Amino acid sequence: MKPDDLQPTRHTLVGRLKDLEDQESWQEFFNTYWRLIYTVALRSGLSEAEAHDVVQETVLTVTRKIGEFRPGSEHGSFRSWLLHATRWRIADQFRKRARVPAQPLRGGDDTARTGTAERVPDPAGEEIEAHWETHWRQNLMEAAIENVRGQVDPEDWQLFDLHAMKGETAIRVARRLGTRLSRVYLVKYRVSRLLSKEVKRLEKRYG
Secondary structure (H helix, E strand, C coil): HHHHHHHCCCCCHHHHCCCCCHHHHHHHHHHHHHHHHHHHHHHCCCCCCHHHHHHHHHHHHHHHHHHHHCCCCCCCCCCHHHHHHHHHHHHHHHHHHCCCCCCCCCCCCHHHHHHHHHCCCCHHHHHHHHHHHHHHHHHHHHHHHEEEEEEHHHHHHHHHHHHHHHCCHHHHHHHCCCHHHHHHHHHHHHHHHHHHHHHHHHHHHHH
């Protein structure tokens, strides 16, 4: 592996975010992550308005700190780094509720290094991490499904959707759509492989 392979390149979203003038990449970042951040904020016990504030403040944190992010260093993965930024913004909202001044941090914001998560006043930290992981995978799968769906013949996608996603038996799907049973199995295999490859691609791009 070349040394450059360890750093985000201009072809990855994280690498392109380092250019604050790249509006297309920042829009892609927002479209990809805002619902994830919002959902996790809600699940932590915040109101809808507070969760929207968490989204806004987290995005602002990323704009300020993305230039310092280095994958594979103490920051860990981008997914982990973004989680810590989100948790800190969630903690901010709870502090506002209680009108308790924020405690000073050693070394500044918690996004400076992975270990600062332990300093965030977050009694539901493990639960938030579990929600984050669950919704991260869900977001990734939804994006993969949407991308693959556009690559597959509509009739083949209908076969796959009914059998693989909605759980209808292959025999019932074949009879319902007037096609061969072998085709149902073949389409399921082919589309499943496409989905698996797309999930891996998105993990590499966004994770």
